[in-house]
Amino acid sequence: MIMATKMLKPESADYAAYLKKGIAYHQYKLQMAEDLVSNPDAKLKDYININLHRMQRVEKTFDISSALSGQIANLKFKINWLVLTEHWCGDASQTLSVFNKVADASNGRITMKMLYRDQNPELMDVYLTNETRSIPMLIQLDENMNVTGTWGPRPLAAQTLVKQLRSNSATAANYTTELHLWYAKDKQKSLEAEISKLIFRANLSRSGSLS
Structure with missing residues (x-):
């Protein structure tokens, strides 16, 4: 049975409550490891196992550029990142570690919390x-819980690639293979550029210039 969910408007969502409900990255990974052991669905267990390895690889291989490091260091105010995700999501496994590294490098200027999509359908919708x-879907908030940007579910170049692959019957069935090859070649550089734009939007909002 499909349960109806109450449609929220962005301005009516209680983002402070969602942030309080959200979990930190390290806790998310712990719950992911527990899900790997206890999940009764063999196919989902395979996805979770692969995704854990992807996240660990990105943690080891991704380094924040000097340009983004400087941008983070110049933040004078707090940013909150609220991320809707699930353990089985392949795009999340390629991106959450990057967002977490950026948040960690901000010395408290950026806080990131994760929410499970299927437990929060009213916000997801x-x-x-x-x-x-x-x-994943990231909602960027200022310290007053105003939305200053969103990101997701993948970098624009990857989203364009997926659209092309899924529109072709010859590539639609195996589009995820090509997608993760793209991630491997891109080395999270496209994502980093889009994170920079998110932070830039936060600065515009703070200065009153964001339309």
Whole structure:
């Protein structure tokens, strides 16, 4: 049975409550490891196992550029990142570690909390991608809980690639293979550029210039 969810408007969501409910990255990984052991679905267990290894690889290989490091260091105010995700999500496994590294490097200027999509459908339905509950979806908030930007479910170049692959019957079935090859070649550089734009939008909002 499909349960109806109450549609929220962005301005009516209680973001402070969602942030309080959210979990930190290290806790998310611990719960992910527990899910790997206890999940009864063999296919989902495979996804979770692969995703844990991807996250560990990104943690080891990704380094923040000097340009983004400088941008983070110049933040004079607090940013909150609220991320809707799930353990089985392949795009999350390629991106959450990067967002976490940036948050860690901010010395408290950026706080990141994760929420499970399927436990928070009313919030997810505010941030649909082409009418679908695509994840990860990051909501950027200032210290007053105003939305200053969103990101998701993947970098624009990857989103364009997926659209092309899924529209072709010859590549639609195996599009995820090509997607993760793209991530491997890109080395999170596209994502880093989009994170920089998110932070820039936060600065515009703070100065009153964000339309």
